[in-house]
Amino acid sequence: MSIQSRARCWRNVGRFYANRVAAYSELFSIELEQARMRLVREVIALVALAVAALFSLSFLSIAVIATALRTSRFVYIAWAVAVVWMLLCAASYAVVRGQRPARPFKVVREEIRNDLKTVREALR
Known part of the structure; x- marks a missing residue:
């Protein structure tokens, strides 16, 4: 692969990510709002x-x-009640410790992972 074709490839990758940044930020803000609402509901409950x-x-x-x-x-x-x-x-402690932690921003992570896979395939 020549230097010009490699530079063109990297330029295309740069454009690809420049276009995707807006999508990432929108997804991030949506998931942040959903996570906040879910956390508030769960805490109140x-x-x-x-x-x-x-x-x-x-x-x-x-x-x-x-x-x-x-x-x-x-x-x-009295001791039996205690x-x-x-x-x-x-x-209760065992149940709390056994719960899986929440996975916020799963969609954003998957999108970034898919885009990285696409870029790796494009650079081959």
Whole structure:
């Protein structure tokens, strides 16, 4: 391949990417907005769930302990409620650690990867 044909090839690659930059920026802004909206919805839902779960389970625990207040097994029941809470906490931690992380900007990455593949094929 001569120097002129290689320069022409690189110039074409430069034009290709110059045309694609606008598409990348548009895709990036769209995916950024989608990721932001999804994050806000998930955070609000998780906070509402956490508050509701905390209040309902707290009152349930108080009711169980209050029911056993005048029995001989009061201490055992109080400790059983505490152990159940600890197990619930450990299970929640395991579920959170086991979740796959979110993959934002997947479309932008795929587009760039496809364009790089196209450029590599064009430069051969």
